[in-house]
Amino acid sequence: MEAPETTIPHARPAPARPDAIVVGGGLIGLAVAWRAAQRGLHVALVDPEPGSGASHAAAGMLAPATEAHYGEERLLRLNLASARRYPDFVAELEGVSGTPAGYTARGTLAVAFDSGDRAVLADLAAFHQRLGLDSEPLSGRECRSLEPLLSPDVQSGLHVRGDHQIDNRMLVAALLTALTREHVTVHRERVAELLVEHDVAIGVRLADGRTLHADRVVLAAGCQSTSIPGLPPGALPPIRPVKGQILRLSVPASAVPFLGRAVRGVVRGRQVYLVPREHGELVVGATVEEQGFDTQVTAGGVYELLRAAHGLVPDIGELPLTEVRAGLRPGSPDNAPLLGPTALPGLVAATGHFRNGVLLTPITADAIAECLVSGQMPEDAQGFEPQRFGNEPRRFSKKAALA
Amino acid sequence: MPDTFELGGKSFTSRLIMGTGGAPSLSALEDALLASGTQLTTVALRRVTPGTAGSILDLLNTLKIAVLPNTAGCHTAREAVRTARLARDALLTDWVKLEVVADEDTLLPDPVELLDAAQTLVADGFTVLPYTNDDPVLARRLEQAGCAAVMPLGAPIGSGLGIRNPHNLELIVRGAGVPVILDAGIGTASDAALAMELGCSAVLLASAVTRAQEPARMAAAMRHAVTAGRLAHLAGRIPQRFHARASSPGLAESPAF
Numbered sequence: 001m002e003a004p005e006t007t008i009p010h011a012r013p014a015p016a017r018p019d020a021i022v023v024g025g026g027l028i029g030l031a032v033a034w035r036a037a038q039r040g041l042h043v044a045l046v047d048p049e050p051g052s053g054a055s056h057a058a059a060g061m062l063a064p065a066t067e068a069h070y071g072e073e074r075l076l077r078l079n080l081a082s083a084r085r086y087p088d089f090v091a092e093l094e095g096v097s098g099t100p101a102g103y104t105a106r107g108t109l110a111v112a113f114d115s116g117d118r119a120v121l122a123d124l125a126a127f128h129q130r131l132g133l134d135s136e137p138l139s140g141r142e143c144r145s146l147e148p149l150l151s152p153d154v155q156s157g158l159h160v161r162g163d164h165q166i167d168n169r170m171l172v173a174a175l176l177t178a179l180t181r182e183h184v185t186v187h188r189e190r191v192a193e194l195l196v197e198h199d200v201a202i203g204v205r206l207a208d209g210r211t212l213h214a215d216r217v218v219l220a221a222g223c224q225s226t227s228i229p230g231l232p233p234g235a236l237p238p239i240r241p242v243k244g245q246i247l248r249l250s251v252p253a254s255a256v257p258f259l260g261r262a263v264r265g266v267v268r269g270r271q272v273y274l275v276p277r278e279h280g281e282l283v284v285g286a287t288v289e290e291q292g293f294d295t296q297v298t299a300g301g302v303y304e305l306l307r308a309a310h311g312l313v314p315d316i317g318e319l320p321l322t323e324v325r326a327g328l329r330p331g332s333p334d335n336a337p338l339l340g341p342t343a344l345p346g347l348v349a350a351t352g353h354f355r356n357g358v359l360l361t362p363i364t365a366d367a368i369a370e371c372l373v374s375g376q377m378p379e380d381a382q383g384f385e386p387q388r389f390g391n392e393p394r395r396f397s398k399k400a401a402l403a
Numbered sequence: 404m405p406d407t408f409e410l411g412g413k414s415f416t417s418r419l420i421m422g423t424g425g426a427p428s429l430s431a432l433e434d435a436l437l438a439s440g441t442q443l444t445t446v447a448l449r450r451v452t453p454g455t456a457g458s459i460l461d462l463l464n465t466l467k468i469a470v471l472p473n474t475a476g477c478h479t480a481r482e483a484v485r486t487a488r489l490a491r492d493a494l495l496t497d498w499v500k501l502e503v504v505a506d507e508d509t510l511l512p513d514p515v516e517l518l519d520a521a522q523t524l525v526a527d528g529f530t531v532l533p534y535t536n537d538d539p540v541l542a543r544r545l546e547q548a549g550c551a552a553v554m555p556l557g558a559p560i561g562s563g564l565g566i567r568n569p570h571n572l573e574l575i576v577r578g579a580g581v582p583v584i585l586d587a588g589i590g591t592a593s594d595a596a597l598a599m600e601l602g603c604s605a606v607l608l609a610s611a612v613t614r615a616q617e618p619a620r621m622a623a624a625m626r627h628a629v630t631a632g633r634l635a636h637l638a639g640r641i642p643q644r645f646h647a648r649a650s651s652p653g654l655a656e657s658p659a660f
Contacts, residue, residue: 238457
């Protein structure tokens with residue numbers, strides 16, 4: 001299938017040789033391309049279907065606090081830094097593209113269902129307190145005064161005003177529009193091979209046979225990042241697909257207001273979230289499964305999600321179920337992204353964002369654009385070098401050599 | 404002479420078997436596995452797909468830790484047998500941790516389905532390690548069915564409630580002619596030590612480590628606890644007495660009575 005390429009016939013035509021090629025047109029790749037072009041670079045982006053992968057499936061939670069995990073404090077700082085950039089990032093993008101990006105600063109309510117779940121939530125509250133994050137413990141009744149449709153079984157909650165949402169699909173559309181404004185050439189084609197000459201990445205060969213050369217290649221291909229042919233073994237640690245099944249329901253006008261903010265819960269030990277959209281959609285997600293590149297929706301996956309979501313908000317049983325799908329998160333060995341120069345000169349990584357791809361879009365884009373322009377990663381994005389797993393033989397990043 | 408642990412014709416120096424469920428990340432799991440000193444680690448075949456680069460199986464392969472596939476998520480003997488056979492084909496091992504649960508809220512073993520599945524898999528040539536209730540009679544039946552070990556629970560999976568019925572566990576150990584492995588319920592190090600003191604041959608645990616705030620540190624604690632409990636079991640504990648007995652006796656004392 002040959003889709004038309006985005007080109008602008010007048011003013012600053014795209015040169016034959018771009019400064020940078022971005023492989024992958026999910027949110028990360030699109031935003032990197034946009035920011036790099038704003039910095040004056042000539043950028044080409046390659047993706048057969050931009051925004052169709054994890055960026056399409058995701059729920060768009062911008063939730064550094066409710067996603068905080070023990071032992072991942074460095075990632076938390078990056079997540080918080082990116083969340084702080086969101087309002088300006090969106091305002092600028094909407095200004096350039098003339099398209100709304102669907103950002104809402106409505107907060108998140110985390111709730112617990114049984115006494116075991118309540119203990120888990122109390123643990124999270126204590127963790128927030130130690131970290132100095134703003135979150136307010138609530139009783140079950142206080143939760144229900146915020147969200148009257150919550151089940152009376154809800155025992156306790158945690159109100160996190162700083163965890164926001166964005167409509168990731170609207171964000172993709174806005175970024176694509178911004179790319180045309182910035183004269184980024186979007187090649188709607190698959191990358192057949194990474195081109196390497198004298199141990200330097202020099203470009204890519206597309207599935208249609210064309211080759212593109214550039215000084216730098218940015219790898220932003222999500223869960224496919226380390227399965228691109230031509231990538232030398234050990235250039236970066238393995239990125240594996242982590243499957244997530246996710247549902248979309250629609251809230252009819254008669255049922256509005258349904259939920260006023262994102263609600264996430266631990267229901268008998270299982271995590272579920274419900275994210276309302278301005279235009280009447282309710283996103284319910286998501287499973288976390290290690291199933292390779294499988295994107296089939298399963299009865300068990302949908303059942304588990306609906307069971308947990310129905311436990312929290314019984315009234316969802318009345319809503320039309322409009323979409324079921326599975327996406328693949330790009331998982332790195334330590335759940336944190338790989339950002340910056342790789343072991344292969346010329347190849348820059350912007351991948352491995354796992355559960356935080358949407359949230360980390362602004363800071364990734366800014367940092368990688370800076371890296372492309374100056375060769376330096378900005379300070380607040382340091383510590384996520386692709387080579388951080390080191391060369392210790394036991395580290396299974398070495399395993400990439402065999403993969 | 405090293406205190407080795409014989410299981411299914413193989414010999415292990417570590418008596419701690421690790422599960423992998425609930426790990427925050429593969430890096431964290433790697434650190435925990437290394438800290439635990441485990442030589443055998445169980446993976447749910449329904450939850451992983453062999454052949455994915457950078458997956459958990461890749462990690463275990465690199466660390467040279469033997470993989471024990473389990474049938475977690477199965478509710479009937481038929482499903483469990485099918486899953487075990489898929490595991491044998493995919494992972495080239497005829498060992499299986501047999502798990503057939505009765506319901507999702509308790510995850511307790513279904514004794515009838517479990518015994519049926521065990522008999523079928525033993526006849527099929529598997530080395531069967533069944534996750535079972537703390538029921539001495541069922542343990543005996545599983546041993547009679549040809550299982551290579553019995554693996555009673557201390558408390559429900561993931562509950563961290565410890566060993567709720569130590570007496571039953573002792574009855575199982577006394578009656579068993581195969582290794583008894585405490586499987587499920589461990590919350591902290593003293594639980595693992597108790598299991599070993601009661602005469603278990605090994606301890607299998609996952610959540611207590613993978614969901615701890617610092618998994619690697621808790622894994623090290625479990626390693627030491629299993630060793631401590633084993634040594635205490637071998638050393639033979641003193642009788643419990645109602646009244647004190649000075650540990651620095653007078654001259655007159657020499658016999659134990």
